[in-house]
Amino acid sequence: MKEEIYPIAIEDKMKDAYLNYSLSVIIGRALPDVRDGLKPVHRRILFAARELGLFHSKAHKKSARLVGEVLGKFHPHGDSAVYDAMVRMAQDFNQRYQLIDGQGNFGSIDGDSAAAMRYTETKLTEIAEALLANIDQKTVNFVDNFDGSLQEPEVLPSKIPNLLVNGSSGIAVGMSTSIPPHNLGEVIDALVHLLDYPNARLETIIKNHLPGPDFPTGASIIGNDGIKAAYQSGKGKITLRAKSKIEKKKRHKNLIITEIPYQVNKSKLIEEIAELVNKGKISSVSDLRDESDKKGIRIVIELKANADPELTLNRLYKYTNLQNNFRINLLAINDKKPVVMGLLEILNHFLDFRKEIIKNHSKYNLTKAENRYHILEGLKKAIDQLDIVIDVIRNSEAKKEAKAKLVKKLKISERQAQSILEMQLQRLVGMEFEKLEAEKKDLAQKIKYYKNILNNEEELKSVLRAELKEIKKKFSDPRRTDIIADDSKAEITKNDLIKEKKAIISLSYRGIIKRNDEYKNLRTAKNDYLISTVGGSSLDQLLFFSNQGEVYNLQVHNIEEHHGLATGENLSKYLQIPINESIIDLNILSKNKAKTKNKYYTFVTENGLIKRTEVDEYRTNYSHIRAIKLDEDQLVNVEKTDEASDLIVISKKGYLIRFKGSSFSTTGRNTLGSRAINLIKNDKVLYFSTFENNSFIISISENGRANKIKLSEFETQKRNGKGNRIFSNKSYKLAGAVKAKAGDKILIAAKNGEIYEIEVDQIPETSPAGNMYQITKELDFEKITTVKKIIATN
Structure with missing residues (x-):
């Protein structure tokens, strides 16, 4: 042949090659089939085990024998890959329902590896055999193996909804799957309900039958939202939390961890806890040890005498894998394509698959029964015309000649003639003849039954329903993973870490x-x-x-x-x-x-503006925010108030106004506010508070003069008025004013830093616009700058 060279762009060649590789990984290695829930390697392991006769009722055989069978006949990808897959199928902490019964060291939840395949032994579990049931009865398609020398099943006829029951995880090219395991009994209940009510709502399935995943290691799922999202769209995230209890031991309390989240390495988890204790991030732990045994997990965390168990536990949830997130991605192969499916889609695909399997099985049995019935009809004719049969056989020189004569004289088929020639003489005995008649009658009923399954949808559903219930009765067990419905508990906040x-x-x-x-x-x-x-x-x-x-x-x-x-x-x-x-x-x-009694913050500025804003607008995680919008102004004071109480505002030049809180509106956080007092020229506000009938207003001037006036002496006015005079001498300027009661003490601070306290009872009481009296003469104060009420320390 003449050699020809065609130019090809390397980009196109690489694209085609990578696409072929991607499809090979996706379909042939990394993702499970929606029908039997198995990846190719797991399917081949189970099929090879069946071919070797490794049934649950038989003895174990060396794992190396099974691995060699899989490698040599079906899966040429390396012995460690096959053995690792087989080991995982035997681990009770990885598989919700084990498909391989392993004998020997098959690894541990502490991350220990399994012993070499030459040391361990294996066979199928009983539930694995339910995945292989009737595989030799034309229930599924068989395809060529990798070298075309043998045939292997395209899919197992699985009676078990294995994709949901045991879950799956894997990384393909550009995609990954993460399907959690579920409780077999719950999945079957959901299937039966969907079989009876094809239009059932997802909410009904979750509420009444399948509430969520069920992990082999137990633990707890916190919240329902992640489950619902995953079941609806095929993608979601759930929070897993370890189960624990508190044990009292003399003056101390111990935290006992009894179940840990799925796929968490127990040994590394204990190291995480120890590291937190050593770094001082958790200071309440005095000792840590692992007391786990064959009965189950028991991690003992001894606490110090004054430790709070709940607080410590929350810190452990926050900083270790005692609580973690499990990502759900319900991705599987459907019709040779990777598809993300919701729960209802997966359940329906399994029901359709099992209907197909039951039909194939029924067709196989129908053909077998009809063939046998056909033979029995020929045998009956032979017995009824025995003399002709004997005469033909006696006068025929060859078997072929006898067969042709029987077909012609008895008007039967060649198969019937062949069976007559092969019939033993003992079948002519009366009792044997009755057995043939009974078998024929039984076959007639079976033929009718199989045809009814193939032609009647309701009968098909009835068979499937009975099959599912039988599987549930035989293999279901109690749920291991609790579901705590409160989604608010899923996230450990700062408050959960504080006593x-x-x-x-x-x-x-x-x-x-x-x-x-x-x-x-x-x-x-x-x-x-x-x-x-x-x-x-x-x-x-x-x-x-x-x-x-x-x-x-x-x-x-x-x-x-x-x-x-x-x-x-x-x-x-x-x-x-x-x-x-x-x-x-x-x-x-x-x-x-x-618990917030007064729902508002009320602000007053030096320029006489007042603003009220709801307290909740100031709940923030930021280090600081703008409290009030200011325009070349300063904030004087803030009070927590209601909407109705009277308020008082005092200016530096000695004006006090009392007005109702209802006289202005509540506004947002970043606003200016309304006018509280109409200030005279060069005046400014220096004090603001709520009105109290049995209190005094204490006013102190910059030069050390003071008076006190009962607040009840001031009448309510309209907001934005000038107010009433506190003292008569208009030349005085106030350093400050405070609301106080008899027996209180007042702090006075001067410009030079000197401070002084005075009792309210020592200050002369006057009426509005009265005199002010010197109270600091003997101390030779400089100008007073600050006036505060002192909090009693008792």
Whole structure:
């Protein structure tokens, strides 16, 4: 032949070659078939085991024998690949229902490898034989093996819905499958329901029959959403969590892990826990040991005397594989193509497959019964005309001649004539004749039965239904994996890692913050005073409002706890506040929204604007956010209020206005607000609070004069008025004002840093627009800059 060379672009050649390789991997190696749920290597292992006679009722044989059979006849891809696949089929921690009965060391959940194939022995399990049932009765197609010397099944006739029951995982080219195992009884219940109600809804199947995967290692599935998503679309993610219990031992409590998530290596899991303890990430563990045996898993985590078991367990869930995610991708081969399917599709494909198998089996048995019936009809004619038969045989020189004469004289087929010639004389005895008649009658019933299956859909369904129920009765077992319906428990949040306890937060004039659990432990350093305290839980959120309209966020549990004589730490350790800002208010947001009494934050600025915003707008995970929109203005104060209470605003030049909270609307977080007070020229707001009938307003001027007036002396006015005078001398300027009661103490700070405290009872009481009295003369104060109410430390 003349040699010809054709130019081909290398891109096209590589594309074709890679595509062929991809299809070979996808179809021939990596993905399971939707019908029997097996990859080619697993199918070939089971078929080869059957060919070797390795049935569950027989003795084990060396694994090397089976591996050699598979390699030599069906799967030339390397002995380790075949043996590893066979080992996995024998492992009770990997297979929900084992298909191989292994004898010897087949590995462990600690990641130990199986012994070499020359040491281990194997045979089929009884449930594996259900996958192979009737394979020799033309139920499935057979194809040539790799060298065309033998035939192998294209698919096993599997009575077991193996794709769902044992699941599958594999990585092909550009795709992967991850199908979790399920409980056999539940899958069959779902199949039977779908057989009876072909239009059944997925929600019904999940609710009443198949709630979710069932793993061989047990554990718990947290939440239903991932299951529903995977069953609906074929893709999803579920959260698996170990099962545990708490055991009391004298003064200590131990955590006992009894079941771990699917495909988690127990030995590595224990190493993970030990590493966390050694690094100090979990400080409540005093000892760790593995007490697992043949009865099951038992990991003992000994806790210190004061440890919280639930808190420790949550930390373990968060940082180790005691809790992990299992990705679901229901990808399988259907009609020689990889397809992602939902649960209903997979179930329907199996039902259609089994119907086809039952039909093929029925056709095989029908043909066999009809052939036998045909033979029996010939034998009956021979017995009825025995003299003719004897005469033909006696007068024929050859078997061929006798066969032809019988066909002609008895009007029978060649097969019937052949069976007459092969008939033993003992069949002519009366009792044997009756047996032939009984067999013929039985065959007639069978022929009718098989034809009914092939021609009647309902009869076909009845056979399939009975078959499924028989499989369930024989092989089903209780569910191992619990399903906890609450999806909110799937994610371990920061709050789950913190022990909830009472928390009292105090902030001093000099910026020292302290956290403890009792008000009686509140203390300050010498020459310092508490100006703010809030109480709540270690799980709550602290908000620090600044004069520049920012709000800084800090979780209570992040503040180090101090007791006894400790005074706390500087706020700068926890918050980085710019030098031009100062904190004007400390507030606490409860993690439980229902506990929030006043639902709003109300703000007042130096320019006399007031704004009210819902508290929930300030729940944030950011380190800080904008609290209020300011336009060349500063924030004076923030109060948690309701919508109706009266409010008071005080200006530097001594004007106080009292108005109703209902006189302005609630707005969003990043807004300016409404006018609270109509300020005179060069005046500004310096104090804002809620109205209290039994309190005083304490006013202190820059030059050390003061008075106190009952708040009830001030009548309610319309918002945006000028307000009422607090003192008569218009030349005085206020350094500050506070709301206080009899017995309270007031902190006064001067420009030079000197501070002084004065009791409310020492300040003269006046009426609105009354005099102010000197209270700091003997201390020779410079200009007063700050006035705060002191929190009693008791």
